[in-house]
Amino acid sequence: MTDAAHLYNMGKLHAARAETTEAFLAETGPELAALCTACGACFDACPMVDHLGLRASDPKSTTDGLRRLARGEPGHADTISWVSACTKSGLCVAACPESSSGLDAMLLVRIAKQRALNDTGQLPVKQDPTYFPRLKVYARLQLSDEELAKWL
Amino acid sequence: MALGADRITFWFGCNMLRHAEMIRLSIMLLERAGYDVSAAGGAAYCCGTAHDHQPRAASNMAARTVARFNEAAEKDGRSTVVTWCPSCHMHMSDIMAPGNSAVFEVTHITELLADCADRLAPLLKVPVNRRVLLHRHVGFATHVPVNDRVVGLLSRIPGLELVEGPVHPGHMCSALAAVPGALATAAHDTWTAAVAKHSDTVCTIFHSCHRELSALDGKDNVRIRNWVQLIAEAMGIDASDAYLDWRKGGAPDIAAIERADQSRYHALVEPELRKPPPLIAAAQGMVE
Numbered sequence A: 001m002t003d004a005a006h007l008y009n010m011g012k013l014h015a016a017r018a019e020t021t022e023a024f025l026a027e028t029g030p031e032l033a034a035l036c037t038a039c040g041a042c043f044d045a046c047p048m049v050d051h052l053g054l055r056a057s058d059p060k061s062t063t064d065g066l067r068r069l070a071r072g073e074p075g076h077a078d079t080i081s082w083v084s085a086c087t088k089s090g091l092c093v094a095a096c097p098e099s100s101s102g103l104d105a106m107l108l109v110r111i112a113k114q115r116a117l118n119d120t121g122q123l124p125v126k127q128d129p130t131y132f133p134r135l136k137v138y139a140r141l142q143l144s145d146e147e148l149a150k151w152l
Numbered sequence B: 001m002a003l004g005a006d007r008i009t010f011w012f013g014c015n016m017l018r019h020a021e022m023i024r025l026s027i028m029l030l031e032r033a034g035y036d037v038s039a040a041g042g043a044a045y046c047c048g049t050a051h052d053h054q055p056r057a058a059s060n061m062a063a064r065t066v067a068r069f070n071e072a073a074e075k076d077g078r079s080t081v082v083t084w085c086p087s088c089h090m091h092m093s094d095i096m097a098p099g100n101s102a103v104f105e106v107t108h109i110t111e112l113l114a115d116c117a118d119r120l121a122p123l124l125k126v127p128v129n130r131r132v133l134l135h136r137h138v139g140f141a142t143h144v145p146v147n148d149r150v151v152g153l154l155s156r157i158p159g160l161e162l163v164e165g166p167v168h169p170g171h172m173c174s175a176l177a178a179v180p181g182a183l184a185t186a187a188h189d190t191w192t193a194a195v196a197k198h199s200d201t202v203c204t205i206f207h208s209c210h211r212e213l214s215a216l217d218g219k220d221n222v223r224i225r226n227w228v229q230l231i232a233e234a235m236g237i238d239a240s241d242a243y244l245d246w247r248k249g250g251a252p253d254i255a256a257i258e259r260a261d262q263s264r265y266h267a268l269v270e271p272e273l274r275k276p277p278p279l280i281a282a283a284q285g286m287v288e
Helices: A021-035 A040-047 A048-052 A059-070 A079-086 A093-095 A105-118 A130-141 A147-152 B021-032 B056-076 B086-096 B109-115 B117-123 B144-155 B182-196 B207-216 B229-235 B241-248 B256-261 B262-273 B276-285
Strands: B007-013 B038-040 B081-082 B105-108 B130-135 B161-163 B200-202 B223-226
Touching: A021 A059, A021 A105, A021 B056, A021 B086, A040 A093, A040 A105, A040 B262, A048 A079, A048 A093, A048 B182, A059 A079, A059 A105, A093 A105, A105 B086, A130 B021, A130 B144, A130 B256, A130 B262, A147 B038, B007 B056, B007 B086, B021 B038, B021 B109, B021 B117, B021 B182, B021 B229, B038 B056, B056 B086, B081 B086, B081 B109, B086 B105, B086 B256, B105 B109, B105 B207, B109 B117, B109 B144, B117 B144, B130 B144, B144 B229, B182 B200, B182 B207, B200 B207, B200 B229, B207 B223, B207 B276, B223 B229, B256 B262
Parallel strands: B007 B038, B007 B081, B081 B105, B130 B161, B130 B200, B200 B223
Antiparallel strands: none
């Protein structure tokens, strides 16, 4: 039972590169896209590809769509399907031949998905307005007044 | 990692609020390991990871949470934030910190406890005679070798026998729920392996896996336990599990429901508690 490969840096966080996370993501998308060669290795390594029935898709074309989305341009249909189903398995990170150059493939997919939601409109927004209200009910079912006051 | 001090913030996230006992057990384990713990979670400490469709709101949530942890570090000496949730941990590492100036370090609870396992080991005196299959995902290993860390901790428990099982995609079960069939496949594969290997217990690592699998507790004489519950058992501490009991047909007592708001309980919580478990839902052709 061994975790195959972990690239973590325990404890230390990255230094801030932007004033906000929104600005960081806006700046980082094109930067990661510039590092990506659309070789398709991340797509090939992704375990969700089989779940989606995308194994016959062209990895290079699909990952080219990843670059496009990260720049704010529309992506291919297969790319949209793929990024929408990212479950953060992280196998793309180790598979990426450009990782040593600073390409975080999982972050690139994450940004591409955000672009498809917010910029190109290729993914529908799914909101759950009951998310936090439901958790509040769970908290009040179980936590003491002191825990509610101190933890939340 | 140089912790420097024993004062920590335990950031348990949002969805752990379903599992109050697991929050309390985590705090207890950290305290027994020698840490002074301040717990934080819920909407006021949201990482923003579930709000990709609202980048400005997510950014504001992240800034607020980082500011609170900065304040805890600067004013209360809590310079380490200990995470439970892999989504929170990865979001902090990959997005929140690069977009905000953070003056604290982050580590996962399994890392911290594994680092001081020698301090916990003498407390694990009660044999836990279980044959345990660990329900694992591949994902979080990019940041923390969590599967190895939990195996290391469980291997300290007298009487407990670990058996190999499958490793599933994603970082935890909630991620799979968005992909049709993926969650049911993971649940099926875990269960099939547990039965084939004569396990009597499936051990979850994360809350969302516990949430999804808890309704299966007792099926084929296999019990569902989280790793903190198994460690607590080895310490002779009762590890009750209200959420699991509710998922199996129980319900909170009426006073708790009234305290939480009866109408909201019926509208928001009861449907989740009565939802078929993923194995059953898949067999019935229901969407997860």
